[in-house]
Amino acid sequence: MPQPTVVWAYRRTGKFAFHVLTGALEAAADTRDVPVVFANGVDRVVAAIDAPLAGGGPVLVGWSFYSPDAAQMIAELAAVRRSVDDPRVVHLVGGVHASAEPEQTLRAGFDLVAVGEGERLIQEAVRILRDGRPLCDLPGVVSLAADGAVRRNPRAERLTLDEFPPFGPDHGRYGPIEITRGCVYACRFCQTPFFAGASFRHRSVENVRRWARFLVGRGFRDFRFLTPTSLSYGATGPEPDLAAVEALLAGVREDIGEGRRLWFGTFPSEVRPEHVTPAALQLVRRYASNRALILGGQSGSDRVLAKSRRGHDAATVERAAALCVEHGFVPHVDFLFGMPGEEAADVDATFALMDRLVGRGAKVHGHTFLPLPGTPFRRAAPGALTAERRRQLRALASRGQLYGQWEQQERTAQELARGRAAP
Ligand code: SF4
Incomplete structure (x- = not known):
């Protein structure tokens, strides 16, 4: 089978997820060289599919979106399919919406739904395509069988953040450094605990610092973190671990120097109100720029x-x-x-x-x-x-x-x- 090509349907709504998945492909020796195309909009997705198909395919088109954008992205998939509908093209969709509503998403036209986190799954998808095996065997995917029945493969084990880069460094696709994934709280309106798990998984201070230094080397002046609750960094439960927060902030500040800006407890993250104490605020004031x-x-x-x-x-x-x-x-x-x-x-x-x-x-x-x-x-x-x-x-x-x-x-x-x- 020829080398597969990965095409991201690269809309704003899933932008940073694609950067993370690109980083996951870069992280394994046998997926590092797979061609990755960032295609923004229907015409670009179609063009990105056409080129590798002419060379024999196969093409994996990746989609990711939040619930408010689902209708628009389903319409875009239909438009892509009207232009190119070839069995060598597989439309794989991930993200919180598809994970929550896999059957509805499949019936809307996608070939496969990736449930949960995608780093290992995307690596494995490329290997399976390269071997010419069916993607519906992939752990963590939901698909429709020929008779229309829903087939759910068990989810892969949850990963540790240090295993993967927080973005796609080799492709120059950056983003905030994800320091914590999952959430121990269970706010009934929120998709995070269901999607990423009801416990905290933290990127280690050493690993965050490594990527902060990498961004310094690429000329970045602003450093942001991604976390469901900023002052929970290093904690295992609801009680903050301010020593862990300080180790993180002091370490990153040392790496980026005084002239660059470090953002903490602000976009794209936030702080829970009961975590706000004089000690926590003094700490943020000491190291962060916001x-x-x-x-x-x-x-x-x-x-x-x-x-x-x-x-x-x-x-x-x-x-x-x-x-x-x-x-x-x-x-x-x-x-x-x-x-x-x-x-x-x-x-x-x-x-x-x-x-x-x-x-x-x-x-x-x-x-x-x-x-x-x-x-x-x-x-x-x-x-x-x-x-x-x-x-x-x-x-x-x-x-x-x-x-x-x-x-x-x-x-x-x-x-x-x-x-x-x-x-
Ligand atoms: S604390 Fe934030 S991320 Fe966690 S469940 Fe509540 S709203 Fe969601």
């Missing part, structure tokens, strides 16, 4: 917070924001509007808390609740706001006190609810 912190608040109602299993109350959010201000940080507090079971009094409590927070100098990062596949809340009503609440939020935004995609997410929530699979 003077804003993103706090997960979600609601001002203790009832709604308890129902969503957030593991903290509203007073903790307020206390964390006050501590941030005291220590010279601007708190950016995430809120989720329209959470399941929310009643008028709960909404009042959320808006009152937001008012108190912005009065102290905080900013609100507004989201609308999405009933995401794979989560305990997947069948809940989509998040919705009244006209009056929308007006209040727009007023906050016009004063620069609120930002976020909450309006667009209100529409997306409706689409998700319409498109979800039957129970």
Whole structure:
């Protein structure tokens, strides 16, 4: 069989996942040389498939997206198939949405769904294609048999982050360094624990530093981490391990020097409010460059917070924001509007808390609740706001006190609810 070609359907929605998977291919001696094409948009995907097919194929087209983008990506797959539909081309889809809804995703037109993390799976997929064996034997994939029955292969074992680079260094495809995967919390609206596991797996300090030094060598000036909860670095459970956080931050700071920027507890990650203590803030201030912190608040109602299993109350959010201000940080507090079971009094409590927070100098990062596949809340009503609440939020935004995609997410929530699979 000729060498397979890997084509990433390289939309913004799955960009960093493709960088990680490219790094995984680079990490093994027998997959390092496989051609990888980053093809953004239908025409480029078609062109990227055509070239290797002319040389004999096969072609593995990789897709990855989040639930809000599923409809668009399914439409793009259909458009690609209209231009090129050849048995030597396999459309493999991974990511949280496909992992949560494999059957629906397969019936939407994909050949195979990769459930869970993809680093080992993509290496193995290339080996199987090279050997001319059927990809439906791959561990961790779900496929449709000829009679339409769903075939689920057992998932591969969870990996350790140090085994793989955090991005695709040889291809010059970079991203934030993932320091922690999985989450011990079980917030009922969140896809992370289901997708990446309900325990923390941390990249070692030595390994993070190695990749930070690599990025310094490539001229990077900003260094960001990817983690579900920043102050949980090194922890095994809910209690932070500040010694581990300090070892990480001090080590990376030493490697990158004082002239470069180190971001911690900010995009694309955040901090849980109960982890915010004077000691933690002093540590972040000492080593990190950011003077804003993103706090997960979600609601001002203790009832709604308890129902969503957030593991903290509203007073903790307020206390964390006050501590941030005291220590010279601007708190950016995430809120989720329209959470399941929310009643008028709960909404009042959320808006009152937001008012108190912005009065102290905080900013609100507004989201609308999405009933995401794979989560305990997947069948809940989509998040919705009244006209009056929308007006209040727009007023906050016009004063620069609120930002976020909450309006667009209100529409997306409706689409998700319409498109979800039957129970
Ligand atoms: S919302 Fe954050 S803390 Fe909660 S389960 Fe998801 S990643 Fe973990």
